[in-house]
Amino acid sequence: MVPHDELVPTSIKLSALGGMAIIWDDGHAATYPHAYLRQRCPCAICRERPPEVKTVPDPFPILGKNPIALTGATPIGRYAIQFLWNDGHAEGIYSYGYLREICPCKRCQEG
Amino acid sequence: MAFLEKDTSVNKSEVFKALKGIHDPDLQEDIVTLDLVKNLTIKEGVVGFTIQLPNPACPVKDQIKAEAENAVRKLDWVKELFVTMDFKVTSQQDSQARSLIPKVSNTIAVASGKGGVGKSTVAANLAAALMNYGAQVGLMDADVYGPSIPTLMGASQSPQVIGNRIIPPVVYDVKMISMGYFLPKDEAVIWRGPMLHKMIQQFLGEVEWGSLDYLVIDLPPGTGDIQLSLCQTIPLTGAVIVSTPQDLALKVASKAITMFKKLKTPILGVVENMSFYVCSHCGERDDIFSHGGAQKASRELGYPFLGEIPLSTEIRLRSDSGNPTALSQNQYSQAFQSMASAVAAQVSIANRRAVQVPTIEP
Numbered sequence: 001m002v003p004h005d006e007l008v009p010t011s012i013k014l015s016a017l018g019g020m021a022i023i024w025d026d027g028h029a030a031t032y033p034h035a036y037l038r039q040r041c042p043c044a045i046c047r048e049r050p051p052e053v054k055t056v057p058d059p060f061p062i063l064g065k066n067p068i069a070l071t072g073a074t075p076i077g078r079y080a081i082q083f084l085w086n087d088g089h090a091e092g093i094y095s096y097g098y099l100r101e102i103c104p105c106k107r108c109q110e111g
Numbered sequence: 112m113a114f115l116e117k118d119t120s121v122n123k124s125e126v127f128k129a130l131k132g133i134h135d136p137d138l139q140e141d142i143v144t145l146d147l148v149k150n151l152t153i154k155e156g157v158v159g160f161t162i163q164l165p166n167p168a169c170p171v172k173d174q175i176k177a178e179a180e181n182a183v184r185k186l187d188w189v190k191e192l193f194v195t196m197d198f199k200v201t202s203q204q205d206s207q208a209r210s211l212i213p214k215v216s217n218t219i220a221v222a223s224g225k226g227g228v229g230k231s232t233v234a235a236n237l238a239a240a241l242m243n244y245g246a247q248v249g250l251m252d253a254d255v256y257g258p259s260i261p262t263l264m265g266a267s268q269s270p271q272v273i274g275n276r277i278i279p280p281v282v283y284d285v286k287m288i289s290m291g292y293f294l295p296k297d298e299a300v301i302w303r304g305p306m307l308h309k310m311i312q313q314f315l316g317e318v319e320w321g322s323l324d325y326l327v328i329d330l331p332p333g334t335g336d337i338q339l340s341l342c343q344t345i346p347l348t349g350a351v352i353v354s355t356p357q358d359l360a361l362k363v364a365s366k367a368i369t370m371f372k373k374l375k376t377p378i379l380g381v382v383e384n385m386s387f388y389v390c391s392h393c394g395e396r397d398d399i400f401s402h403g404g405a406q407k408a409s410r411e412l413g414y415p416f417l418g419e420i421p422l423s424t425e426i427r428l429r430s431d432s433g434n435p436t437a438l439s440q441n442q443y444s445q446a447f448q449s450m451a452s453a454v455a456a457q458v459s460i461a462n463r464r465a466v467q468v469p470t471i472e473p
Binding site: 007008009011012013014072073075077079080081087093096 | 165342343344345346373374375376468469470471472473
């Protein structure tokens with residue numbers, strides 16, 4: 001098996017049925033629901049933010065726009081992709097290795 | 112006469128067939144499949160064509176020309192033959208088109224782990240040698256802490272700022288930019304990451320580089336903000352790692368290699384600087400840093416070895432006075448020229464097997 005950090009996506013469709021669809025250069029294909037992808041945003045702000053408390057109304061509704069959706073993406077160098085969201089958040093740089101690591105497909109989740 | 116009765120297209124395919132036996136030494140495929148044979152004309156037995164190699168510094172250019180001539184002369188209808196050798200530097204069009212600098216075909220970062228191994232000397236001479244082979248070259252000094260490119264290239268002019276565009280000075284036909292131009296002599300750059308990132312973006316996007324075959328980028332030592340910003344801002348064609356042959360330097364060089372691997376930037380190869388010393392008095396050679404260490408390390412790591420540069424007073428004197436050794440006529444210029452040729456070869460190989468940036472659809 002090729003290690004995760006050597007794989008590269010060949011095509012990305014931001015708004016496919018069920019989320020963002022990726023096809024990898026090893027042929028693997030998967031769809032990431034937008035909310036799932038956003039919850040795993042690797043930016044410092046998202047990683048440090050305390051878990052959301054559901055009972056209190058969100059004081060910053062702009063950060064919790066519902067439903068969350070992708071509006072764009074930019075490749076970063078050769079190793080990562082930066083996603084732009086409909087609430088203006090764009091800080092997360094998802095390396096290809098990380099994207100593959102969080103692949104939501106059944107096979108990857110179980111393996 | 113036989114050749115008049117034959118259809119020209121038949122003759123053309125005979126010429127292509129004859130040339131199919133000739134291989135590009137870097138890409139190891141025949142020159143017809145690679146589409147390097149251009150402007151083929153045939154008129155009454157007079158044949159003319161151009162071979163357009165991807166490497167401007169191909170060391171076996173004359174040999175390829177001779178082989179091509181021999182192969183085509185074997186066709187009985189050929190009376191006269193004119194073969195022209197030319198070059199056209201390749202690029203990774205896919206990723207380049209979306210880059211901040213779409214008219215720059217290739218970007219080569221010159222890096223090391225440790226400081227003081229001669230990165231800037233290698234970068235300046237690489238740029239000068241590539242220019243000397245006929246390529247369009249730019250040289251970007253990304254070492255803000257110790258900008259030495261202006262000294263090495265002997266730049267007396269300063270860049271001009273027109274509106275928000277920076278017109279780079281041209282020295283030895285190489286377009287150059289450096290933080291050294293924007294700082295008073297005794298000032299130092301004491302910046303945090305975001306400022307460095309901004310500088311990298313300005314040096315790439317706001318400088319009038321025009322069309323370039325190669326942009327050589329001299330990095331500061333280490334694996335810090337500037338390296339990261341550069342790899343994030345543009346899809347680099349590749350990185351050249353400079354090291355002295357001693358173990359200490361090689362251990363640190365491997366850190367730089369690891370960083371580029373993580374950022375998926377291809378490693379074009381390793382240059383061994385200060386490879387050996389020849390005493391100017393007695394002529395005896397001394398392997399001060401133990402010769403061959405970088406070559407051995409590059410072989411073990413599986414990266415091409417790009418050449419060895421000796422430690423010499425002459426190179427040092429020329430560097431300090433802004434006369435790149437690569438452009439001189441002495442025993443040392445050859446070392447830089449063959450290194451540049453090896454780098455150009457690795458660039459065309461990297462472009463051939465490049466992984467493309469993924470396509471993104473809405």
